[in-house]
Structures are given as structure tokens and as C-alpha cells.
Amino acid sequence: MIRPTSRTLVALLALGLLRASGDETSGQAQWIQSYDAGYLDEKGAYAGGSEIMHLVSHKGRLFASNGYWVDARWVIPPDGQKQSAQVLRLDSLDSRWQVDLDMGKANNLNLAYMKGNILKSVTFTRNAEGKPLTRPETLLVMAAGANFERGGAVSSWTRDDRTGTWTHTLVRHGSNLGGIRWVPRDMEVYRDKETGIERLFLSLGNPGIVSGVYDPSLPGKIRWSRRLEYPFPEEGSLHTRPLGMVQANGSLFFSEGGAIYRRRDGVLPSYEKIIDLNEDTDTDVGGIRGLSVIEEKGGDGQSLLFLWAPDNRSKSQVKRLDPNGKGGYELHEETEIMELMSKRLGVEVSYTLGGHNMAYPVTDPESAKTVHLIGFQGNIRGKNHLKWKGSALYAGALFAVRYPDRSYKVMEVNNAYAEGKTILVSPRAFCLSPFGDDQIFIGGHDSSRKVSDDMAWIFRAPLAVALGSRPGMDAQTRPTPPKPAARLLEGPLYELRIYHASEGRFQHLIMRFREHTDRIFRKHGLHALGYWIPTDGSAKSKRRFVYLLKHPTRYQAYRNWTSFLNDKEWEKVTDKPEFQRLLSQKPTSIFLTLNDYSVLAEEEQGQAGGVFELRTYLAKDGKLGSLNDRFRRHTTGLFDKHGIRNVGYWTPFDQPERSNTLIYLVRHANRGQADLNWQAFGRDPIWKRIARESRNEGELLARPPERLYLKALEFSPLK
Template sequence: MIIRTWILLSLATLAAAAPAKWRQSYDAGYFDAQEKWAGGSEIMHLAAHAGNLYAANGYWLDARWVIPPEGQKQSAQVLRLDKADGKWQVDLDLGKANDLGLEYMKGNILKSVSFSTSGEGRVLSASKHLLVMAAGANFERGGAVSVWVRDDVAGTWHHTLVRHGSNAGGIRWVPRDLQVYRDRVTGVDRVFLLLGNPGIISGVYDPREPSRIRWDRHVEFPFLTKGSFFTRPLGIAEANDALHFSEGSSIFRRIDGKRPQWEEILNLAEDTDTDVGGIRGLTAIQNPNGKGQSLLFVWAPGERAQSQVKRLDPDGKGGYTLHDEANLGQLMSRHLGVKVPYTLGGHNMMYPVPHPATGEPVHIIGFYGSMAGKPELAWKGSRFYGGGLYAVRTAAGKYSVHEVNGPYTADKTLLVSPRAFCRSPFNPKEIFIGGHDSSNKISDNLAWIFRAPLSVAVGIETGSSASTLPDSAPRMPRVDDGPVYELRIYAAAEDRLGHLIARFREHTDRLFRKHKMEPVAYWLPTDGTAKEKRRFVYILKHPSRYAAYQNWNAFTHDPEWKRGVLEKPEFQRLLSERPESIFLTSNGFPNKSNRSNTPSIYELRINTAKPEKLAALHQYHNDQGLKLHLKHDIHTMGCWFAYDRPESENALYTLLRHPSRPQAELNWKSLESDSAWRKTKGNLAEKTERLYLKPLNFSPMK
């Protein structure tokens, strides 16, 4: 008995003395138990619900979103964890869980919410707890916001299209936060959803709805006042028996009732960058200077922001006093010993947890920033710090800086930005933290989640770092094969074609070459209506499809392009619609031996093969078509397939050269009268589209 007691005490002592650790819970880039892709460039949210932990990811600047064409992209997902040391599984794929064919780049909102009343204000016999996901889909001339609600019994999700409309005037359908709040006049629990620039909408619990939420038909605010917001609202919080939300440099408070109103209670009167947002991370805390609650937030108006943490206190007289609490840029600078030009914090609310030693509430604020120095600690190819910084605010308003997985070194997992925090549903003494921020850089499979004891997270003790996991994420099929060619067609706005040509001649062509994209040819159509003749057609050569993805990202974020070219008035609003891009796999393209030093007219032909006849059409083209073309003075410059489905299953592209446009007509009349052509071609091709093209004077192919 004595020996057994001694062993148990020894084991307990060893357990107590065991070093606290950071553990990596999720490393994006694998197929789960159901063979579903579990990836993502970012973890947007974490939410504990019904005994499990859920995460919303995003695919901003991830190859599985960027490379596939529309209709084939990998949309954002909800991931599920069933035990602390388990493997994350895909619980919801937003692109596959709507009947409208919509695709969603980011999982914008994930929250577990509770309703205690019906839509009529009757108190429910038991509160209803729902896991709610919201995301925005944006397309060429519009956007939409969808909501999914989980059925915890069936393990399924119900989709609702909450709102959709135009994106004219810079409207962005990007939901950012939601909150259940009881109207103090009507007594009804309502869920409020920030839709993006269109405003704020609400709904009520209704068991008759498949999703159990019945959304209002109209936006509550600012539908009847401003129409829409200039910037997207970023945070929503309840304080002092009222609902508040932030938009740009303002905070609004709801005046409850059957005809609710909203009043502005703070305006920092400064312009805000809609991408950065302004007032971020709106959170209610106990008022340190009196009764009631204060609103804590991060003020980040633009791309040079330092992310100032501010606090808005009620003054007891119906007004407010504003206080500066901490500057995240300065905290980061002191922590790393380096100048910090830019920081951004408050992706989500400032997460409250009880201090493990005192029980007092502390708040965790994730942030990231750039450094003017210490490149060995930066995310490669950028100035962003590679580690995961967050600040801990005590109840006394004191701030300290900590890092997910300990101080960053180049051999550790790249983190960049902690943005989601959640106490473990499996062990309340642990916390899960997830994040990354793509920040316009390629971020394939960079989403991450770590967990650690709360005592480590708030800085009571130091946790040892997790082992760095090897990069074992499988590549997308064919993305490294090459070369590939990209056919691009622009539709110039009326009276803007000349400026579009000038932009290419003076700037774009050179910048393409700078970023390893090889221009093959630039053309204008010779035939068609005035609108059809305003098309600008060109072909680029890339080492591979993945290289094209890398090169385009580098090109579009080149400061010379963004600030030196696109900001020139003469080069703005040049296109009437979104450019068309078709990637092609080479079959001997281009045929340099057929090039001519004399002026030529080119013909782009798209042959659609009959079902199951593409291979035969291609073989016929190689075996007989080339000879027949040459016999009738038609020079074949190239032949290739489309890279992406469905065109890759039935389309054959050919580029032909003629001495002149009139001669092209004569050549085709001669060819089409040839019995060898009539005998076979008609049995293979269903239809043929053609586009006659004249090379521009700066085109490599004349």
C-alpha cells in the first residue's frame, strides 16, 4: 500500500513538473478521413459548440482558389475537431453546400449563438443553441451573403441566401460579424448580421425554417438613410443594454423598438481605407472608471496604421470619453527591438479569458506587422514578422506581448497573424489559437491552429515550442507541367482602346517580362462590329500553370504597376468587362519555322469536337490537316488544348497565318473545296469559331 501510494505521488509530481508545451493542432494541406481536402491559407474563426471545436478557413491567395476556373474553385470550409489531440475533419464545404453554384473565398463568420425567445417574443422552454456560418460570394457585377446553420443531430448544414445585389460603387458583400441581442422594447431575441457595405440585417428564431432563422426582408440600417456604407462594418458588440457596431471611423448604437433607429456615438473624423477598415475588434469590457461597460477597439485607418487600442467609456451623463490604451506598433517594436512601420490588429473581437491565477478577465488581441530590419525574422519575400504576436490586456489595462509557439526563428512554422482564439471545449485550462494573414502574398496551405495551456498563453509560464512539421501537402495535379500559354481577351470601353494599347506598349509589356511572363503576340481583331473590334487579344507564355499563378501575383502587386501605372487617369476604367483568360497546353506552339518577316493576318480557330472525337480531331490535324493547310497557303503556327475543363474535353485551338485578310478568304474557299478536307473534317468537328487578328507594331509575333 505504501509503495502504491508512493508511485501515485511520484507520477503526480512528474505530471505537475512536466513542461508546458505548445502543440500544433492543424497544419493545412491533407485529405481527411472522408477524402475531403482540408487546407486553407488562413484560419478565420474558432468556435466551441456542442462539445466540439469548429474552425472556419479561407483560401485567399491559395492555389486551390486562384488557379481553377470559376465553378471549380475550392471554397472556404468549416473544420471540426472531436477531441483535443484529434485530426481536424471537413464538416462543411461552402461551395458544395449551396444550390446556386456560388463560390466563397473566405469563411467570414463562425459563431455559436443562443436564442431564448421566439420571433414573437415568447420565452422558449429551453434556449436554442445554433452554430452559424456566414460568407460572402462576389462575382463580376454583384455579390451575395449566405448563412449556413448546423443541424447537430443530423450533422448537416442548411443554407440560406440572405441578401444579394449589385457591387456598383464599390459595394463589397463581405460579412464580418454577427450577434444575438434582445431588443429591450419588444423583448425579442434577434440575430444581427453585418453584410458588408450594404449594412446590417437581422433575423429571429423560427423552428419552421429549415435553418431555424427567419431573416428580415429589408436591411435595417442604413437602408432608409445613406443607402449603404462607405466602408464595410467590422465589429458588433452589446454594452450597457444596447447593441453597437463599428463602420469606418464611427460607432453606432441601436435605439430599440418596433421601428428601431441607429445613432452615431463616436466619429473619429478621419478617412479610412476600406481594406484595412478603421475601427476593428469592437469588444465590451467593464468600465474601469465607473458603472457600466466600455467599448474597446483597435483604430487602424489605413496602410500606414500603427493599430492604436482605444477605449470608449460612458461618462454617466449620457456621453462618452475616449482614451488611448496601447499602441500595438510600439508594443511590437519594443518586443522585437526593431522599427515597425505598420501593424494591424483586431481581426475579430478581443477574446476574453479568465486569468488562471487570479480569475480576473484578461483579453487577447492578435496582431501582425512589418519590420524595418531583422530580415532573418521576416516572412520570406516580405517585411512581415514571421511569428504569431498577440497582446494580453489585464483588467487593470496593462499590456504585454506574447508569441504563439514561442519566439519565431526561420526554422519554425510560419504564423504571421493570430486572428482566432477559443478556450478548449475539451479542457477549459487550454486555449486554441489559429490564423495567418495572406497580405497579398501567395499562401498555399499556410492556415494553422496551435493549442497551449492558458497559463502559457497569458504568460504565467513559458511553454516549449512545438516541433516543426514537414511540408507534406500534395501539389495540385499538372500545375508544375509546362510550358503553358495564356490567351487573354480584353474588351475595351468605348473610346478607350487607344489608351489600352498605349498602356501595354509603354508599361505592361515591360512589366510582363520583369515578372517572367513572355509575351508571344499582341493583336486587334480585323472583323466584327465596332464593339467587337475594341477587343485586345494577346498570348503569354509561362513555365507552368503554377508559375503563371506566381508571376501574376508578383505583377499585380508590383508597386510600379499599382501606383505608377494604374493611378494615371488615362489608364483607368479602360475595360467594359472582366478580362477573359484561357490557359492552353502546348502541342508545338509556337511554330517559329512558319513565322514571316512580312505583314501577316492571323486566324485563331476554336474547333469544338463532336462527343468523344477530340483525340481523333487532334490526330487528324497532325496527320493530314497540316499538309492540307500548307497545300492551300495556310501556315499553321500552333495547335493546343485548353488546360481547364470543360473546354479541355472538347476544344482544339489552332493559330493560322495568312498573307492578308482577302487572301485568307481565298485560301479557305480553296481548302473547303478539297475533297480530302470535306471527307474527314465534317465527321469530327461540331462547330468552329474563328477570329481574324492583326498584330500590333510592338507585338513579338508580326
């Protein structure tokens, strides 16, 4: 058998006798999974994610931003250890995606970012004074939001393409009171027609719109304004996070809720509504989505295209705004994604959501005309074998192709879904290949609040295959998804949670647990061992609610909590007015492993036990082992001797507390007896000797123990 040389292969490719990458050797085109989350890249960085949010071609390479919404690497680790969103980089068609930016590691403020909200290649042609640059400057810019207990922030990163490094800038930060969400979703370079100043406009979420100018003297090359572009201070924040921003017919537009705003340029710019659909919108769904610019043949200028999705009953109506030649716009209905999906699958569809990003324009190789791609997802009734298990969502990835005559066709990433194929759910991003071939890359997945570990994906195929004008074979079946870290599968595991009730809301918090929470916990495998409230302290300190859960493993705890938080009954409970604003601060949650000398006996649950005492010891560096040894060999026995009943001893699951903290629970006959028990224990000569000997090599504790006396509530298993 004669094998062709590389020179022969090049010649055959040039003659069209062999297919380019993405085709089978038989000549049959094929879908290929370009990114399959869950591996270590060449530098040892974890390339994962639950979703691909953007795909961007920039200077001959392809970049993607991911997110970790409902992904174990974001949800499970404590604050300060979470895996933040990343920017991924692809250097050639058949290479492997590499982590180019880790947003959590590339900021000096210890901020964490769950989603890579907006990634864009932007081009400046003017400097900060509006003067033309010697040559245009194209920058790859990433923007993401960080939300913490009492506030939020939006950051930007700019890539230095010479060094491959990114520069972080804190764009703006502030309070999150009143439901303010710091979630950037789009950015656009626009030059003011009156002043000539060119700015990069960025949506911040509910806080509004901010802008920046090109400034090469700064490391990040963008000087962000210290004042909001919109809304103005007297108007407060926006009701819904803006989702889209475009420029058309010489003006800048952005969408918010059911409205689209147009900028009035000038030294003191203002904004006017060009349309308001006058319907209350769900801020999670967003209202107007996927705001895009299209060219309509014979029109009076560029038209605006968008999906209308006001709430959880969304049909994803595609609407179009045409300029009327008088400075205004006329609204037209084009189609409903729900109807298109139903016809494609032959099932009833109860909900659809699409337009995560703009309608992506491509040139149809068959007609040479521009068509637009709109990704979407939806819930179906019946045909359970086509659903993402545990949900009503169709498991495949559908997208609509809009043609210039306003007709639509539904296509599917990796062909029609069938059992055993990779779960895809929703295409979010599209991008033509920057590698000089005919490929299109499509990325996505939307967790919809379901566990979505390493479910981010990117597929590619020849554009003709994606548009359906040429058949393409399925991609190879995805290998078994990576398993969670072994430690996450060890058990059992316990979870100590402490809630701080708002003033005047403590009894409502207890009522919610008594009448609803405990029962719904059991429904989702959350096994409560005890519920307590403090017996001592100030009025504020006595508004604490303490409970202890037992989980099979840390990973199962994550899955069970996710299931609980998505429970429809629980959502209705939390919507009740009497259960609003119950907590004054974020709950404390500490996962715990049971120490080998612990005597927790669950068979004793339900037996009367007086008062409980929760104690926390912080050991000096390297002394936790000695402290546990003292409890194992001596202290627990002496406790029994003096009427202090041992309930449980734990070590925190997560670092750094795992290396220095002991938490335990004991029980006394009553509060007065507790003081007598400790006095007798402290006078015991055996204890005095043991304590003295254990300190021969230095004190074991870094500070005095913390204690909290507790009484069990009437619905507590441990009483």
C-alpha cells in the same frame, strides 16, 4: 521495466504527478500544432486553407472556419471548380480536424466562397413574436460572402447538431457596382428593449446590416428579414464594410470605417453615431477593428475597446470609449501596437494591423483576473532572417495581452520566431478548449496578398504558457509542406486572354499595355508572345484586346500573376484616372497546353506576318481525339499548301473544355488573302476526301468553328 496500467495513469493524473496533454513527459509544457493545413480527412475531404478566420466552442466540440485567400486551390481552378471555404471540426483534444462543412458544395446556387467570414455560436431565448422559448436554443451559424462578375451575395448555414448536417440560406444578394463588397464580418443576438423582439443581426459588408428571428419551422431555424436594418434605402450603401458588432450597456453597436453606431430601439429603429474619428479609411484595412466590450472597474458601465487602423500607414492604436454617465462616451488612448511590437522585437516597425476579431477575454490563472488577447501582424525593417521571405512581414505570430490596469505585454505563438520554424504571421482567432482542460487554441495567418498555399494553422498550449506565466517548449517543426499536384508542375503552359474594353476606353487600354503592362509583365516572369486587336466585326466586337502568354507551369503562372498584381508600380498605374474603368466585363482567361503536332516557333517572333486568325473548335463528345488526329496527319500540311501558316495548336488545360475544345492560331499574308486561302483549301480534292472519310463515324464538330481575325500591335513580339 514496469509499465503503468491505464488505471495507474489516471490516478497519477489526478494526483498531478503527470502533466496533461500539451506537456512533455519531463513535465515541461509545450506548444502543439493542432492543425496543419494540407491533408485528406477521414472522409477524403481536403482540409486546407491559407488562414483560420474563427475558432468557436460549441456543445463540447471545437469548430474553425478557414479561408482560401491567395491559395492555389482557390486561385488556379476555373469558376465552378474552386475550393470554397470550410468549417472544420475537432472532436477531442488530440484528434485530427475534420471537414464539417464545405460551403461551395453546401449550396444549391453554384456559389463559391473564398473566406469563412464569420462563425459564431448564438443563443436565442425568444421566438419571432418576442415570447420566451421553453428552453434557450443555441445554434452554430456560419455566414460568408460570394462575389461574382456583376453582383454578390451573403449566405448563412445553420448546423443541425443531431445529424451533423448544415442548412444553407441565401440571406441577401445584389449588385456590386460602385465597389460594393458582400463581406459579412460579425453577427450578434440582441433583444429590442421597446418591442421585445429578439433578432440575430448580421453585417453584410457595404450593403449594411440585416437581421433575422428564430423560426423553428424553417430548416435553417432563422428567418431573415427582406429589408435592411441599416442603412435605410434613402442613404445608400456604407462606405466601408462594418467589421465589428457588440452589445453593451443594453444597446447594440456596430463599427464602420471611423465611426461607431448605436441602435435606437423601437418599432421604427434608427441609428446614431456615438463617435466619428473623421478620417478617410481604406476599405481593405477597415478603420475601427476588433470592436470589443470590457468591464472597467469603477466606471459608469461597460466600455468599448478597439484598434484604430485607418490605412496602410496604420500604427494600430488601441482606443477605449468609456460611458460618461450622460448617455455619451469619452475617448481614451491606451497604447500603440506598433510601439509594443518594436520593443518586443528590437526593430523598427513600419506598419501593423490587428484586431481581426474581438479582443478575446480569458481568466489569467495566475491573478484570477480577466485579461484580453489581441492578435496582430506587422512589417519590420532590418533583421531579414525574421521576415516572411519576399515580404516585410514578421514571420512569427504576436499577440498583445491587455491587463485590467490597462498595461500590455506582447506574447508569441510557439515562442519567438527563428529561421526554420513554421511561418505564422498573424493570429486571427482565440478560443479556450471545450475539452475540460487548461488549453487555449490560437489560429491564424493572413496572406497579405502573397502566395499562401496551405498556410492556415492552429496551435494550442496551456493558457499559462500562452500568457507567459509559465515556460513552454516549441512545437515540433512543421514537415515539408505538401507539393502542388503533379499536373500543375508540368509545362510549358500558355494562357490566352481576351479583354473587352468599355466604350471610349479602348485606346487607353492599349496605351496601358504599351507603356506599362508589358514591361511590368517581364519583371514578374510573365512572357508575352503576342498582342492583337480584331480586324473585323462591329464597333463593340472590335474593342477586344487579345494576348497570349507563355508560363513555365500552371503553378508558376499562379505565383507570377500574384507577384505582378502586388507590384507597387502596377498599383500606381491602375490608380491613374486615365486607366480607370477600362473593361466592360471580366477578362476571359484560358490556360492551354501545346498539342504534340503544334509548330509554334518562337524564333520567328518579330517577323512580319500580315493577319492572324484565332479559331476555336468544339468537338462532339468523344470526338476530340479524332479531330486532333485529322489535324496531326492531314490538315496542318494542307494549310501550308494553301498559304495558311501554322502558328500554334492548343488544348485547354481545365475541364470540361479539355475534353472537347481545340484552339489554334494561323497566319495569312493579309485579310483579303485569308479569304482566298480558305477558298482554295475548301476546294482541295484531298481535303474533301479526308473530311468525308473522317465523318464516316459521325460529325466531329458540335457547332461551326468560331473565328477571329487579328492584327498584331506594334509592340507585339509576334507580328
